[in-house]
Amino acid sequence: MKRAPIVLASTVAALALAALCGCNGAGPNAGSAQKDAAAAPAAAPTPNASAYADLAKLPDWSGVWEPTRMARPAGEKPPEPPKLTPAYAPKYAAYQEKNRTTPGINFVSNVANCVPAGLPGSMQQPYPIEFLFTPGRVTIAIETYSVVRRIYTDGSPLPAEPDPSYQGTSVGHWEGDTLVVETTGILPETAPINGILGHSDKMRVTERIHLSAPDVLEITTTVDDPTVFVEPYTFTAHYQRHRDWKIMEYVCAQNNHDFVDEKGNPGFSLERKPGE
Amino acid sequence: MFRPLLWAVALGAIGAAASAHHSTAMFEWGKEKTVDGTVDKWEWTQPHTFLWVMVPRKSGKVEQYGFEGMSPSWLGRRGWGLKSISRGDKVKLVYYPLRDGRNGGFYVRVTLPDGRTLEALPQRQP
Numbered sequence A: 001m002k003r004a005p006i007v008l009a010s011t012v013a014a015l016a017l018a019a020l021c022g023c024n025g026a027g028p029n030a031g032s033a034q035k036d037a038a039a040a041p042a043a044a045p046t047p048n049a050s051a052y053a054d055l056a057k058l059p060d061w062s063g064v065w066e067p068t069r070m071a072r073p074a075g076e077k078p079p080e081p082p083k084l085t086p087a088y089a090p091k092y093a094a095y096q097e098k099n100r101t102t103p104g105i106n107f108v109s110n111v112a113n114c115v116p117a118g119l120p121g122s123m124q125q126p127y128p129i130e131f132l133f134t135p136g137r138v139t140i141a142i143e144t145y146s147v148v149r150r151i152y153t154d155g156s157p158l159p160a161e162p163d164p165s166y167q168g169t170s171v172g173h174w175e176g177d178t179l180v181v182e183t184t185g186i187l188p189e190t191a192p193i194n195g196i197l198g199h200s201d202k203m204r205v206t207e208r209i210h211l212s213a214p215d216v217l218e219i220t221t222t223v224d225d226p227t228v229f230v231e232p233y234t235f236t237a238h239y240q241r242h243r244d245w246k247i248m249e250y251v252c253a254q255n256n257h258d259f260v261d262e263k264g265n266p267g268f269s270l271e272r273k274p275g276e
Numbered sequence B: 001m002f003r004p005l006l007w008a009v010a011l012g013a014i015g016a017a018a019s020a021h022h023s024t025a026m027f028e029w030g031k032e033k034t035v036d037g038t039v040d041k042w043e044w045t046q047p048h049t050f051l052w053v054m055v056p057r058k059s060g061k062v063e064q065y066g067f068e069g070m071s072p073s074w075l076g077r078r079g080w081g082l083k084s085i086s087r088g089d090k091v092k093l094v095y096y097p098l099r100d101g102r103n104g105g106f107y108v109r110v111t112l113p114d115g116r117t118l119e120a121l122p123q124r125q126p
Helices: A004-021 A030-039 A049-057 A089-101 B004-011 B072-078
Strands: A064-067 A129-134 A137-142 A147-152 A169-175 A178-184 A204-213 A216-224 A233-242 A258-260 A266-268 B033-043 B050-056 B062-068 B090-097 B104-111 B117-119
Touching: A049 A129, B033 B062, B050 B090
Parallel strands: A147 A169, B062 B104
Antiparallel strands: A064 A129, A064 A233, A129 A137, A137 A147, A169 A178, A178 A204, A204 A216, A216 A233, A258 A266, B033 B050, B033 B090, B050 B062, B090 B104, B104 B117
């Protein structure tokens, strides 16, 4: 008998949850939950069946896309180096030189401490990405660091001063079979290109995404920030479709032995997990 | 995980903004060393797999080595898995050693008791 109040409490909690989530078919109370949801004023128009049907008109980007950073398509020129402002040019030159003489040695950033890369670096990671289409939205799920990008394609404008975030705030529109994505509000401490840390809060990233072959996705990215670049910097990346792959879970903090110390030096821990 | 910068330099294929998880500065990258030992633990984890190996010394003492390797994201799509290596397996490991001399490094090839060899670097894939 002592347990009765707890049972009652959890039943009430379950009912409250069912009402909140408005889940369909979630047990005997689903009907009343639906009624409650129907009575609540809608904050935004609910996508109807035709909005979902319209998604079928979009190009087929299903499957999982692996960055093909190793293989530049035959005939494609190597990318032009970025034209940098005096504030950034010497740092980048030093980075390039070190990279040439001692590959990998000097790549040190907070990413080693499991802080995810910001845009556009988040799209240049070694592991695959996938695209999800829903009415008014394209969602990009990036395996590395389990990053999600939400691109609003419902016609809403970019906010004037979005709160800064790693992936920024993105809106997109379709030009034929090309998705054009505009992003601002990217955290200024992130890397606009490899080898440079930091940029202004006005940095703008434009991505043009389309299929360049039936199973090859081409993304042309332009990064515009006058404090870093003399002129907007454009580069192109390709992704190979794997219809049979699945995006894997990627929790960087699971077992990370690498780190960057407070002086920016790379480190490596040989500590075993507690209890072993 | 994989070493995009190294690939990039080797193949000249990188454009911009490629980001590695971390530097390879801790390892003598490219300098192969070999060790024989017994697997104490195989960790099939992100952002790296990890292999703990007990290595007998000539003195009779057994020392623990720790080896980082590529991630499940990379190895998992090339036939490796949680069951690829077991505790107690006698393995021969080729690795890039830690610069500071501690027992460990980055494993690049593992030969298992049944003679199978697991190649663990992108550059070595057929």
